[in-house]
Amino acid sequence: MEHLQTLDGYFKENREEHLGQLKEFLRIPSISSLSEHKGDMKTAAEWLMNSFNSVGLENVSIDETDGHQVVYGDWLHAEGKPTILVYGHYDVQPVDPLNLWTSAPFEPEVRDNKLFARGASDDKGQVFMHVKAVEALMKESGSLPVNVKFIIEGEEEIGSPHLEKYIKENKDKLAADIIVISDTGMQGPGQPAVCYGLRGLTGVQIDVQGSQSDLHSGLYGGGVQNPIHALAEVLASFRDQEGTIAVDGFYDKVRPLSDEEREAYKALGFDEEALKEEVGVAELFGEKGFTYLEQTWARPTLEVNGIFGGFSGEGIKTVLPAEAGAKITCRLVPDQDPDEIVEKLKAHIEKHKPAGVTVKVSEFDKGKPFITPFDHPAIQAAGRSYEKIYNVPTAYTRGGGSIPIVAAFDEILGLPVVLMGFGLSSENFHAPNEHFHLENFDQGLRVIGDYYYEIAGFSKDDLKK
Known part of the structure; x- marks a missing residue:
């Protein structure tokens, strides 16, 4: 646990500087769906490239695709240790309607310990956390406990139309033992969750x-x-x-739900009455014999x-x-x-x-479902890292939505995928007044840093699917 104290000290000392850097990133209007922002997309990729270089990543490159660019970087000096492939995206959604924003979408502003800006939660803020975790470990230890590779794309918000081809063409370059993605949410405020499957x-x-x-x-x-x-x-x-x-x-x-999964969902204590009030319906409706969470996550x-x-x-x-x-x-x-x-x-x-x-x-376009086994070591390790920082049990969830490129990673590279996000469903991603709760920014930095140490405790064979 000594590394947690070291990380805590580093993040406290550098918090304002880190927030200032994140605001720089958020000021770039990298809207992938609008052609007038093509130059901004390039600027965002270059910002990331410079950030990768500054924290000690190597082999940093901006890789061309048939669309917007992919930013790559790695650090591969942890001999015999597993390799984590970190995926994220630097593109953001359009901001209309502008009149519904309390502050300008590309002028980041902190209010009530929340950082307001387009991309704050989805996904620049969460990508930035992984970069800063690497920086902290390199500054404090001079090395990383595991090998890491970063692949940050610029087309997630338009369906990643060119990334699958990039992955296929760069299988050796992207070879790893697990894939970690922070582009999902927690179960609720103060309630961390590891998502192990998507529809x-x-x-x-x-x-x-x-x-x-x-x-x-x-x-x-x-x-x-x-x-x-x-x-x-x-x-x-x-x-x-x-x-x-x-x-x-x-x-x-x-694939049927296991008894362990059904018990884990039951243990979450999901409030169906509160859901009915939230969405404004008198009763829920769905496939008989399954709870609401089972219906929306696993059916x-x-x-x-x-x-x-x-x-x-x-x-x-x-x-x-x-x-x-x-x-x-x-x-x-x-x-x-x-x-x-x-x-x-x-x-x-x-x-x-x-x-x-x-x-x-x-x-229409298609996307395959994905699942990493509920009891996979990389999934359980993520839960332990959350619990050390948040001091509450981690929820193990599936997502009702779809991220088609996640299934492509799973299918092409054949690796376990760990979705460990730090956003909240209330943070208005894709909507006006998108924001990121800074308590999850602060705690998430520590979770990510600890997770790298957790994975360092496994052999490559331990992590095979």
């Missing part, structure tokens, strides 16, 4: 075509199929009244995200529409395959489409 994603658009053009409902209604009715019939066929998905074979490859879904067609203006128009459509997405769990699920959706739609219409099914 995958796939989706389709259904376009239903009837007549060549809209028809008068008085002249043709009752004699020509209505595409909206046809669409409604297809959509209704996807689930039964208890929320179970009725697509043939949809659940065939779903697959099929949701209709939007429906379009016909007349929706003010008043009424007696029209029989020519076409209608819907967008559908499915959250997937291990070991479901997105391509297989799309084929099952297409077969189901073909089977249930009514007469009198043609149906076209278009695919």
Whole structure:
């Protein structure tokens, strides 16, 4: 525990300097989705490169992709020790609507021990913490307890379209024993969590075509199929009244929850009544036989995200529409395959489409689910590091959402992925007034530093999946 005292002293002594540096990083409007910020993206990558060099990382480079750049750096002098690959992103979301920000999104401001700025929580603040942890260890010890590699990309907020190719082309360069990502959240204030699984994603658009053009409902209604009715019939066929998905074979490859996982979720004491009040519903709805956390973390879904067609203006128009459509997405769990699920959706739609219409099914981008075993040493080690600093038990959770590139890391590099985040769900990432609670910035620095020591206690064989 001596290293914790050393880290604590270093971070206290340098806190204001570190916050000043983070503010510099946050002032760069690195919005990857807007072409006018291409120069800012390059500036942010160069800022990171300089930061990597200043803390003692080596082989630092800005690597070109078919889109925005990847910043790489490493330190590989811990002979015989495991290697941690740290992933994060330096791009941020757009800031609209500006009028809802209390302070300017790229002029960082501390209020009530919270740092307000776009990217403060997602993900510049959390990336910065890993860089400063390396700095602290290098300054105080002259070396690191493990080998580290950093890969920080500039396209996460637009779906990482070019990173998978980069990973495949740089497998040797990125070789490691575990991947650590700090781009997720804690269970709540003062309640650390290690996320060991994420759901995958796939989706389709259904376009239903009837007549060549809209028809008068008085002249043709009752004699020509209505595409909206046809669409409604297809959509209704996807689930039964208890929320179970009725697509043939949809659940065939779903990995069941272990007893240990179900007990761990139960131990979290999740308040479903508080959730109902928060989201404004009288009752929850979901697949029978599973709790809310099990439904949203470890069970697959099929949701209709939007429906379009016909007349929706003010008043009424007696029209029989020519076409209608819907967008559908499915959250997937291990070991479901997105391509297989799309084929099952297409077969189901073909089977249930009514007469009198043609149906076209278009695919959206896909992302595979990911899971690192609940009891994996790297997962449990992260929990211990949290507990040393926060002095409360760590929650072991799965995420209901999807980060497709995480599954790509898992599949291409074949490494355990540890999601140890320090954000809170209330921090408005992707929304106006994004902020980062500085108590989690302070404590997170110490957690990360300790985690490097925890991993140093394992052999490479210990960490294999």
